[in-house]
Amino acid sequence: MSAQAAPFAVLTDIARRSRTMAAGLPEQQEAVELWNGIGFVLAGERYVAPMGEVTEILHVPRYTHIPGVHQFMLGAANVRGRLLPLVDLAGFFEIPRSSRSQRERRVLVVEQGDVFSGLVVDSVSGMQYFAADSFVASPQDVPANVQPFVHGGYERNEEVWKVFSAAELLGDERFLDVAQW
16 A cells, blocks of 8 residues: 555645746736727827727728819719828818828718718828726816817827717818808
């Protein structure tokens, strides 16, 4: 019986030593809930459109001017067989454009129901992630014409990114009525 106990005793000893030498489990950290969207610059200010409101990001395509429309309506472009109306967002809001070059401008393609449009912005910063608890209900320095479309913001590195609702813009009568008559 002692010959059979010896292997068991060796295994028990190995198990005991393993437990005493084993590192503990990593400290459990609380997961931070994140909010994300597409970041862009308009008139030198940082904005972010919620994910799901922007369907695509493009370089500004060649487009055809359309007579008889407001100046903020740049024209229409053929994008994969669909006519994409291009709207200069800074022009629509009557705010000064930032000094960024023409090559940095991008188009945020938005679509809601029957409305399909391209919003031309100064530049796009790509996907942005923010801690959900960094939400700011009333961000500062939002131009008056833009305020109805800004729903709070998220702070990161002492800078607030304003949450811009493209979906709400697409439902605005002034945005939909581009005729200059």
